[in-house]
Amino acid sequence: MAEKEIMLGNAAIARGAWEAGVKVSAAYPGTPSTEISENLVKYPDVYAEWSPNEKVAAEVAIGASMAGVRAMCSMKHVGLNVASDPLYSVSYIGVNGGLLFCVADDPGLYSSQNEQDTRLIGRSAHIPVLEPSDSQEAHDYTKLAFELSEKYDTPVILRTTTRIGHSQGTVELCDRCVPEDKPYERDIMKNVMMPGMAKGRHVYVEEREKRMSEDAASMEINRIEIGDTSIGFITSGVAYQYVKEVFPEASVLKLGLVYPLSEKLIKDFASQVDRLIIFEELEPFIETYVRSWGIACEGKELFTLQGEYSSNMLREKLKGEDIQYKGAEVPNRPPILCPGCPHRSTYYVLKKLGIHAAGDIGCYTLGAVAPLGVVDTTVCMGASISMLHGMEKAKGKDYIKKWVAVIGDSTFMHTGINSLEDLAYNRSTATVMILDNSTTGMTGHQDHAATGKTLDGTEVPAISIYKVCKAMNIENVVEVDAFDTKELERVIKEETARDELSVIIVCAPCALLKGQKFPYKVRPLPEKCKKCGMCLKPGCPAVKKKADGTIEIDDTLCNGCGLCVQLCNFGALERYEV
Amino acid sequence: MTRNVMIVGVGGQGTLLTSRILGGLMADAGYDVKISEVHGMAQRGGSVVTFVRYGEKVAEPIVEEGQADVLIAFERLEAMRYAHFLRKDGVLIVNDERIDPMPVVTGAAEYPEGILEELDKSYTVYSIDAMDEAKKLGNQRVFNLVVLGMAASHMDFTKEQWTKIIEKTVPPKTVDINIKAFEVGYTG
Numbered sequence: 101m102a103e104k105e106i107m108l109g110n111a112a113i114a115r116g117a118w119e120a121g122v123k124v125s126a127a128y129p130g131t132p133s134t135e136i137s138e139n140l141v142k143y144p145d146v147y148a149e150w151s152p153n154e155k156v157a158a159e160v161a162i163g164a165s166m167a168g169v170r171a172m173c174s175m176k177h178v179g180l181n182v183a184s185d186p187l188y189s190v191s192y193i194g195v196n197g198g199l200l201f202c203v204a205d206d207p208g209l210y211s212s213q214n215e216q217d218t219r220l221i222g223r224s225a226h227i228p229v230l231e232p233s234d235s236q237e238a239h240d241y242t243k244l245a246f247e248l249s250e251k252y253d254t255p256v257i258l259r260t261t262t263r264i265g266h267s268q269g270t271v272e273l274c275d276r277c278v279p280e281d282k283p284y285e286r287d288i289m290k291n292v293m294m295p296g297m298a299k300g301r302h303v304y305v306e307e308r309e310k311r312m313s314e315d316a317a318s319m320e321i322n323r324i325e326i327g328d329t330s331i332g333f334i335t336s337g338v339a340y341q342y343v344k345e346v347f348p349e350a351s352v353l354k355l356g357l358v359y360p361l362s363e364k365l366i367k368d369f370a371s372q373v374d375r376l377i378i379f380e381e382l383e384p385f386i387e388t389y390v391r392s393w394g395i396a397c398e399g400k401e402l403f404t405l406q407g408e409y410s411s412n413m414l415r416e417k418l419k420g421e422d423i424q425y426k427g428a429e430v431p432n433r434p435p436i437l438c439p440g441c442p443h444r445s446t447y448y449v450l451k452k453l454g455i456h457a458a459g460d461i462g463c464y465t466l467g468a469v470a471p472l473g474v475v476d477t478t479v480c481m482g483a484s485i486s487m488l489h490g491m492e493k494a495k496g497k498d499y500i501k502k503w504v505a506v507i508g509d510s511t512f513m514h515t516g517i518n519s520l521e522d523l524a525y526n527r528s529t530a531t532v533m534i535l536d537n538s539t540t541g542m543t544g545h546q547d548h549a550a551t552g553k554t555l556d557g558t559e560v561p562a563i564s565i566y567k568v569c570k571a572m573n574i575e576n577v578v579e580v581d582a583f584d585t586k587e588l589e590r591v592i593k594e595e596t597a598r599d600e601l602s603v604i605i606v607c608a609p610c611a612l613l614k615g616q617k618f619p620y621k622v623r624p625l626p627e628k629c630k631k632c633g634m635c636l637k638p639g640c641p642a643v644k645k646k647a648d649g650t651i652e653i654d655d656t657l658c659n660g661c662g663l664c665v666q667l668c669n670f671g672a673l674e675r676y677e678v
Numbered sequence: 679m680t681r682n683v684m685i686v687g688v689g690g691q692g693t694l695l696t697s698r699i700l701g702g703l704m705a706d707a708g709y710d711v712k713i714s715e716v717h718g719m720a721q722r723g724g725s726v727v728t729f730v731r732y733g734e735k736v737a738e739p740i741v742e743e744g745q746a747d748v749l750i751a752f753e754r755l756e757a758m759r760y761a762h763f764l765r766k767d768g769v770l771i772v773n774d775e776r777i778d779p780m781p782v783v784t785g786a787a788e789y790p791e792g793i794l795e796e797l798d799k800s801y802t803v804y805s806i807d808a809m810d811e812a813k814k815l816g817n818q819r820v821f822n823l824v825v826l827g828m829a830a831s832h833m834d835f836t837k838e839q840w841t842k843i844i845e846k847t848v849p850p851k852t853v854d855i856n857i858k859a860f861e862v863g864y865t866g
Binding site for chain 1: 705
């Protein structure tokens, strides 16, 4: 019997890639894709790295493929936007060793800024898209992706969603089987995308797509399960599981290859069922094709364009069941900055000074909401810095004296660095705050070029953010301890007042980083407490108001950062060594 | 038949360890298992949910409203938020602890009083002050095993099956204290 293991979908992808003989993997962390690289790096004979961003990661994988080995990159859906420049052109070039883009969509926005549907990018880049519906398929389709990539001379996208990447299920394990490295041969007609060559390759891309859509009719992963023919579903991914849960007897066309689609297969299936339902999360992608072929079906008139699907949705819409289970009205519990988080003091000071922040992507985006309420904007990785520049050019240098850009160290290294280059070049007077907590926090603590460690834990010389800023000829670059609120306030006042570009690097490691020592905790001295509530303002979950108005400190949560102690004007909070 | 377990709590409370133990237990017992969990932003002190489903063949990875056989809540307010996911004959295990969400901290909302009494009217509720029990054992961090122990006493697996999987899952140095914590919850 084959060995079985319960695996996270993302771990199953890593396992599948390893079994398929992948030799090079590159990625930038992004929920819900991060664990692919974190698992892959544990296998022998694979090179796996964190790259500064998804574009770079994709190019590393393209280079490895061109050199003749199986290679992959992985990213979240919005990461593919960053990587789309190489993506669209490598579609023309094709591959030497199999080339896989693992892209994780996030319907329901568990940890993302939008709900974009990667299938549409596959279509516009003319790249086939596979979509698994559980961990076993995540494993199997990853292996298949490399075979299809080499067979059709195309990069392949493996599209997952949060429910696939972050669900665990049983996976049958196989041995690793490494195909022989392919020789590299110079071929500028294929590998150099100048207009003369790209014209020819565009013709090839269209032919390839036509061939794949014809072959899709007989691919095993596109499976017709004929049962009760009064109702038939075309579905893929986790949505397939909901159909099986509620309609185990119904007929189903389960698509594993969601782009390109086989008109023949779909017409064949449609002709066998009385009522055809398209059940797909997010965009009406399959539905649009089905309708364009003149096939009657139902889809988005029944099911939402937003969020995740569920089996109760099918019960309600198709079985007419009244899903009566309504939850109690209780206060929300939005995510918050952790106790001891170094971002909290930065936001406290900015709020005190009445300064707006152009924000970025990371834990520190939480500075937008109460009680901190400092971050005004969040668009995409790196945007804080360049947007503030746009504001200055729109309204003048005095207008942005009440503004700063805030960006984390990992996001700065990702694309913030390009934005800062623009400010240095185009005579900005903005103040940029790099909140350096020595990690990629929100995704679960991954290293990057400025932390001094690689994905496999090897220590390497860290790139100095300070020196990078200085190398851009920025005169005013200041490093401040995140927990020294007085100094932080002084520096922010000084730098925002200046008619020159400034960078303030606010330093203190993330409170959740492993290996840290927290030598202090805080205790209240109730007899000194004036019940003024100053210590409650930064919204630390460890600081609580008691019924009598005095303060209690939850010492299971307190990391002894001392922010509350600094804010108390009456000495009613005291830091002590533990 | 597929059985459904839900674990709810506050990001950072260690719900992922509990679901790993549950998943391992069910797989060792020969069931098909699917677990769905939350990573990323919600793990930063937000409301978090983990679904564990087991049976001969499991299709969907999530548990939906009205379907949970066992709901394990690591915090009172979260018990109230998700109680409607229980089946009528389901069991609700609650860690009797209060963690104020930010709207309560800022005064924008009030933490409901009498949650356990309210839940008791509609559901079969078992509660324990797991943090207090864990403190007595000298390690607050094992409170989640106390909660799991209480849940285990209402599920169809033997105590030996539980202890075996706990030994396999938790870090070797912490096996003894985790088993002790489990026992405290198990015997109630």
